[in-house]
Amino acid sequence: MSKEHPLVLAITGASGAVYATRLLQILCHADREIHLTISPSGAAVIKQELGLNIDVRKPDLDALLGYVAPWTTSPAIKSVAAGAVQRHAERVHFHAYDDYMTPIASGSFRTSGMIVCPCSGSTLSGIARAAASNLITRAAEVHLKEHRKLILVPRETPISVLQLENMHRAAQAGAILLPAMPGWYHGVDGLDSIVDFVVARILDQVDVDNALMQRWGE
Template identity: 45%
Template sequence: MVEWIVGITGASGAIYALRLLDVMKKSDYRPHLIVSAAGERVIQEESGLTLDEVSEGCQLYSVYDVGASIASGSFPARGMIVLPCSMHALAAMSLGLADNLLTRAADVTLKEGRKLIVVPRETPLHAIHLENMARLAKAGATIVPAMPAFYHEPKSIDDLVDFVVGKVLDQAGIEHALFQRWGY
């Protein structure tokens, strides 16, 4: 089983994380899940689901357990996806502030040269947000803003969600058929 770390923070957009986890659990990818306190609240408010329901089929870690196995470079993760990513978590990651398990796992992912995919979900953006994204990108992270496209003629919110999640999966090297690609 291929190991991926998934972080969910307090930005709006829990629907993206739920769809990502659903796709990963149905494939040969095992999500190691970290959810911030604000992330848990957003999941509850936007989906009505509890963390126990969301984490079924995942290995769940407390965001406060900085000694968890995924906080070490010796943990054999392929990479980490932070979806949705709040500006608070993005700023902490961009500055190397490994003050909880989510930001520590992101820091370790970067130092080990593994794939860190960050999906910010905020608008509008000011200069500090953009500078933090640029700093994180320079450190090796891939920034995939939650910006759906329309060339695939979406018919529902699920189609828009699948497009964004599909772009994240593309960056992770995980095959999917969530949206029709341009020209196919």
């Protein structure tokens, strides 16, 4: 699948909203076209963790893309966020979570892949059972049936047997399970390093060049 095709990003109701905002900013910075959707639970987590009120039908994308964590001191991170705000009108297409008439609900709409970040347990369950109850699970099902990349980023601990079974089923169907489990070997110097480790690994899976982390052996 061509890198020129858009990417789908779904934000659901697991903890770790900061991973999603940073990922969205970097994708905009890389001039990738993004089709974005947010579940009501995802919006609730964004409000709880980031302090942003997000309307799941007409979100303030400037606020979402311009978010900078209060602990961030890096001028580079702030610059990427500011740049993402300037670029999103051309790069980000938003779809309501229950709108099945959008392009990403159909396999005939070509994409380079889909990322669910963070991925809640209920979203994982719906994907693993092919039980689409909203646009997010429908789009994920489309990516599996079309044999395109589907990256699921769960953030849960401990993990129940049922969740493990759902992960196994999703992986068997072709999904890539990429839990938000940051490493500590890349010269961690603050919380931004932890966030960027996970975001870098996601970007690697969708072939977006990045230098967010110090790679092993480099």
